[in-house]
Amino acid sequence: MAAPATPAPLALELRGISKAFGPVQANKDISISVRPGTIHGIIGENGAGKSTLMSILYGFYKADSGEIYIRGQKTSIPDSQAAIAAGIGMVFQHFKLVENFTVLENIILGAEDGALLRPSLAKARKELKQLATEYELNVDPDAMIEDLSVGHQQRVEILKALYRQAEILILDEPTGVLTPSEADQLFRILDRLRTEGKTIILITHKLREIMEYTDTVSVMRRGQMTATVKTAETTPEGLAELMVGRKVLLRVDKKPAQPGAEILKIQNLRVIDESGVERVKGIDLTVRAGEIVGIAGVAGNGQSELLEVLGGFQDATGSVQVNGQELPLTGAGSDGQARRAAGIAHVPEDRQKEGLIMEFAAWENSVFGYHHEPEYQNGILMDNKGILTKAADQMERFDVRPPHPHLAAKNFSGGNQQKIVVAREIERNPDVLLIGQPTRGVDIGAIEFIHQQIMNLRDQGKAILLVSVELEEVLSLADRVAVMFDGQIMGERQASETDEKELGLMMAGVSGAQKEAI
Amino acid sequence: MDFLTLLQVLDSSVRLAIPLLLACLAGLYSERAGIFDIGLEGKMLAAAFAAGAFAAVSGSVWVGLLAGIGASMILSAIHGIASITFRGNQLISGVAINMLAAGMTVLIAQDWFGQGGRTPSLLTEGRMSPITLPFAEMFQSIPLFGPTYKELISGHSLIVYVAFAFVPLTWWVLYRTRFGLRLRAVGENPASVDTAGVSVIRLRYTAVMICGVLCGVAGAYLATGLQAGFIKDMTAGRGFIALAALIFAKWRPWYALWACLLFGLLQALAVRFQSIEIGGVVIPVQLMEALPFILTVVILAGFVGRAIPPRAGGEPYVKER
Numbered sequence A: 001m002a003a004p005a006t007p008a009p010l011a012l013e014l015r016g017i018s019k020a021f022g023p024v025q026a027n028k029d030i031s032i033s034v035r036p037g038t039i040h041g042i043i044g045e046n047g048a049g050k051s052t053l054m055s056i057l058y059g060f061y062k063a064d065s066g067e068i069y070i071r072g073q074k075t076s077i078p079d080s081q082a083a084i085a086a087g088i089g090m091v092f093q094h095f096k097l098v099e100n101f102t103v104l105e106n107i108i109l110g111a112e113d114g115a116l117l118r119p120s121l122a123k124a125r126k127e128l129k130q131l132a133t134e135y136e137l138n139v140d141p142d143a144m145i146e147d148l149s150v151g152h153q154q155r156v157e158i159l160k161a162l163y164r165q166a167e168i169l170i171l172d173e174p175t176g177v178l179t180p181s182e183a184d185q186l187f188r189i190l191d192r193l194r195t196e197g198k199t200i201i202l203i204t205h206k207l208r209e210i211m212e213y214t215d216t217v218s219v220m221r222r223g224q225m226t227a228t229v230k231t232a233e234t235t236p237e238g239l240a241e242l243m244v245g246r247k248v249l250l251r252v253d254k255k256p257a258q259p260g261a262e263i264l265k266i267q268n269l270r271v272i273d274e275s276g277v278e279r280v281k282g283i284d285l286t287v288r289a290g291e292i293v294g295i296a297g298v299a300g301n302g303q304s305e306l307l308e309v310l311g312g313f314q315d316a317t318g319s320v321q322v323n324g325q326e327l328p329l330t331g332a333g334s335d336g337q338a339r340r341a342a343g344i345a346h347v348p349e350d351r352q353k354e355g356l357i358m359e360f361a362a363w364e365n366s367v368f369g370y371h372h373e374p375e376y377q378n379g380i381l382m383d384n385k386g387i388l389t390k391a392a393d394q395m396e397r398f399d400v401r402p403p404h405p406h407l408a409a410k411n412f413s414g415g416n417q418q419k420i421v422v423a424r425e426i427e428r429n430p431d432v433l434l435i436g437q438p439t440r441g442v443d444i445g446a447i448e449f450i451h452q453q454i455m456n457l458r459d460q461g462k463a464i465l466l467v468s469v470e471l472e473e474v475l476s477l478a479d480r481v482a483v484m485f486d487g488q489i490m491g492e493r494q495a496s497e498t499d500e501k502e503l504g505l506m507m508a509g510v511s512g513a514q515k516e517a518i
Numbered sequence B: 001m002d003f004l005t006l007l008q009v010l011d012s013s014v015r016l017a018i019p020l021l022l023a024c025l026a027g028l029y030s031e032r033a034g035i036f037d038i039g040l041e042g043k044m045l046a047a048a049f050a051a052g053a054f055a056a057v058s059g060s061v062w063v064g065l066l067a068g069i070g071a072s073m074i075l076s077a078i079h080g081i082a083s084i085t086f087r088g089n090q091l092i093s094g095v096a097i098n099m100l101a102a103g104m105t106v107l108i109a110q111d112w113f114g115q116g117g118r119t120p121s122l123l124t125e126g127r128m129s130p131i132t133l134p135f136a137e138m139f140q141s142i143p144l145f146g147p148t149y150k151e152l153i154s155g156h157s158l159i160v161y162v163a164f165a166f167v168p169l170t171w172w173v174l175y176r177t178r179f180g181l182r183l184r185a186v187g188e189n190p191a192s193v194d195t196a197g198v199s200v201i202r203l204r205y206t207a208v209m210i211c212g213v214l215c216g217v218a219g220a221y222l223a224t225g226l227q228a229g230f231i232k233d234m235t236a237g238r239g240f241i242a243l244a245a246l247i248f249a250k251w252r253p254w255y256a257l258w259a260c261l262l263f264g265l266l267q268a269l270a271v272r273f274q275s276i277e278i279g280g281v282v283i284p285v286q287l288m289e290a291l292p293f294i295l296t297v298v299i300l301a302g303f304v305g306r307a308i309p310p311r312a313g314g315e316p317y318v319k320e321r
Helices: A050-057 A080-085 A103-108 A117-135 A150-163 A180-195 A207-213 A236-244 A303-311 A336-341 A351-355 A384-397 A414-426 A444-459 A471-477 A500-507 A512-517 B003-032 B040-058 B061-085 B090-113 B145-153 B158-176 B178-188 B190-195 B200-226 B238-248 B253-272 B285-300
Strands: A012-021 A024-034 A039-044 A065-070 A073-075 A088-091 A168-172 A199-204 A216-221 A224-230 A262-272 A278-288 A291-296 A317-322 A344-347 A432-436 A463-467 A480-485 A488-494 B276-278 B281-283
Touching: A012 A050, A024 A050, A024 A216, A024 A224, A039 A050, A039 A180, A039 A207, A039 A236, A050 A168, A050 A199, A080 A088, A088 A150, A103 A117, A103 A150, A117 A150, A117 A180, A117 B158, A117 B178, A150 A168, A150 A180, A168 A180, A180 A199, A180 A207, A180 A500, A199 A207, A207 A236, A216 A236, A224 A236, A236 A444, A262 A303, A262 A463, A278 A291, A278 A303, A278 A463, A278 A488, A291 A444, A291 A471, A291 A500, A303 A336, A303 A344, A303 A432, A303 A463, A336 A344, A344 A414, A351 A414, A384 A414, A414 A432, A414 A444, A432 A444, A444 A463, A444 A471, A471 A500, A480 A500, A488 A500, B003 B040, B003 B145, B003 B158, B003 B178, B003 B200, B003 B238, B003 B253, B040 B061, B040 B090, B040 B200, B040 B238, B061 B090, B061 B200, B158 B178, B158 B200, B158 B253, B178 B190, B178 B200, B190 B200, B200 B238, B238 B253, B238 B285, B253 B285
Parallel strands: A039 A199, A039 A216, A088 A168, A168 A199, A291 A463, A291 A480, A344 A432, A432 A463
Antiparallel strands: A012 A024, A012 A065, A065 A073, A216 A224, A262 A278, A262 A317, A480 A488, B276 B281
């Protein structure tokens, strides 16, 4: 099966694409060929240049040099209009939908048939019905986008592309926000599209998706295309090595846990947000010393609020105890500083908004939240020199690259930003570590490191509460897994005694008891 | 209050509501496209001056109207360049326009006419003349309807009817046309418009220029319809009240009409009744005059339901990587 010459023209061919942003060479001499009717994966770490390449293909950027061929025709793509005209459709990681428009309105936006809406809407409604039966893409055309689940919103994006007669569909990290079953549905749809002769380019950092669903895969590293291989002829380990440039440990080295005393005890916790909606509906949870409890669930099912309550920036009712001490959940003494004093360290879900001040230097960021402590004071002034020295040492030990404490946080890559936050929180030697989305937007090399740090902390006998939307991550790190759905805990499982399938069902709201009934 | 007084108060409410309504709809177009505009006041003022000056010099109210629209559009273009092309802060640009207009109008007026910063009083032909609708005299004898028709519905200048017509027109444009769909989309999520292959910049400029035209008409009406010439600071906060009305109206055309009529009524009451006695307590005129502003504060403080502004409002659009 060694690459037979196909008679049909290539669906897409890029030749020698290069693009620089100032001194940064985002894409370097990239060539790629995609055969029609295939799913072609593009994998690479953050900042490897995948998104830039796709932005060039979709007319967001103009390549400095290189040529684009579509169905054998040399094509120039100066803007998105040209990309659409060339039959390219794009499903972005962050959907480009108008939330308070209906599905139908979103679909015709920019592809209206005339100055008046009525005929366009009628036509789209008819066409939508046809697409729905043809590709099993069912969505209520009159539903508001904001009322749809993420999976359905993604379908709208796919329908948008198909409505514009896309032949090549590019999906950027499409499963990041989906439940496992939604992801399965997506891949069924993609498979259907492939059978109908559409060409699909799948950008992802998940090796499993590449291995399971793609025909061919291209690996990018530091702006270059390091390899294009047939998926059947490669292994996850091989791909990881191509991505990172060295051997990577894909599995976390986990010794059996030795749970000790109950450190964190949550009882009947309820959270009502500003708009009066109950986000957390009575949760009971304990975390013991030397144990990692993972919270799995699709984003937006109350996990964030749970972390916010424990971290001290969300009011709640119920009871939270650390080492037997009751923590106030509202008013004085319920803020982040009080929580840190109680021995809770917090690596927040959104490091850019809650974990770091992006404009500030790494050394300043390395003490936020603890900056008032005596060891950082020098009389009435801050002991900046001391902080700087400690930060430099910390960055060295946590392998932050580049190890320059004076660099602003925003100038580090996602993985290195996360290391700065993780270092700050772990170094305080907390009793409880809250860690939300530890590896969101973090590259494989850094994931390995961060996971190892969390594991070390556990083995020192700390209680760790992990929240992640990456089910794989929860399963590989946690000792015990609790699944949250609609503000409630659907059930708890020992990580060693469950699998993605069971947890996936619970994430979709099917409880253990219900499952047995099925 | 007898029936005729009521009619007169309502009649003046309508006239006072018109500049508010035009400015409010102007702001609606701009803000629905995601460009916040606190420069409505300045644009109206500049338009009022240009309309007053050119109407006085040419003797034609139509020349005045065009000059007003022109002046307002120039300021709109400045706001567009600052906030769309150069992605500046929209509030600061708006404040700058207000200050620019407040200073420049008086300065130019003084240099040009030498009448203490005002334009010469307009004679009849320089002013907007009222239109008597057909049958106004004939219906007069019909009780209730007759006087209502003559006093309230008939006898306004053309701009008044145009302004009212703009309410359904704006609704139709927003919700029934391609342009309206794109306009609303660009104020909610410009990326959705951009990725659909439509120019965000062109859409936003169009919206801002429409805003300029409507503010221009509003200003011209102030100087040549409501009054006979431009005087210093004659907009007197109407641009800001229009903004409050826009928020009150939740950025919707029909609600905007009711909100502006309410503000017009408050102003008319203050003009008509210099002091009101309720149960032996005399309400001073100052309080009456402050009513629209008090209502503005109440609205802006969010006491009247939650108003959700267009989600991308105030943020310059930058393509993300």
